[in-house]
Every structure is written in C-alpha cells, then in structure tokens.
Amino acid sequence: MLNQHLWSDIDRWQDIKTALYKILDQMLKYPSTSFVSILIQENVWSEKKKIHYMLQALILESKMLYKQHTNDSITQFIQQRCQDYQDNPKVMLDSLINHSKRVIHLDRLVVKDSHGDQLLLTDPDAIKQATIHYFQNVASFSHTSKNHTVE
16 A cells, blocks of 8 residues: 555545544553654655554553453452352352352243132242242152162
C-alpha cells in the first residue's frame, strides 16, 4: 500500500488522526505523540512507524492487563476457598472435587387423588409434599448386599 501511494486522502487522514489521538488520550503511559497534518511520500513511513509503535504498546498493555486480571481472579478464588474452609468446609470440599449439587425444580406435577382422578398441582408446597410422599411411600428401593469376594 505504501509503495503504491494508496495512503489516505486528507479528509480520511484527519479522521484517522482524530481516532489515534482519542486512543493516545487513554494510553496514560505512552509518550505524547503528534502526527503530520498531510500525508505525503516523504513522511508516510515515519507516520506508519508511529502507528506501529502505538499498536505494539497497546498489545503490550493488553497482555499486562490480561495477566493482572488472571492474577486477581486467582487471588479472589483462593481467598474464597479459605473463607469457605473456615465458614463452610462442605462448600470448599465440593469445590475442590468439582462436585455440584444436582437439583430438579418442579413447577407443576400431575398426581392421582384418592378416587383415581388426575390432578395438576402448581402450588410449590403441594408439589413438595406430593414428591416427598412419592419417594417415601410409592417408590420402591431394593437394597441388596453384594459379595465382593475373589474366587
């Protein structure tokens, strides 16, 4: 692009400069930089170098911010684990072994009443009671002992 003289016209260069100055205002650690008012063949390479140095500085700052964010996150999670160890060891142990509590949320339930008719329950307390009743009285569990002897 530079060898073919395809750099921006004056209006476009002014828009680019405005955007660059906005970026420079946010880059507190970057030295103050000025750009030429008109791009010509003699100054286009020096302006390209200025923009390239800005880009390199932005990339470096981005990497540093990412590393700082990672370190802050690690510190926060370590502090949370220590707090859980003191206040609630079960939460800490579940976190260490990546164990999550599995829960099924029921917002409606179809049950049979004493006459055999189906009822739709939507009240949370009624759903809870019907579920408890089911697992305590209706669902059958068979527990058998297993013999683990080696023959």
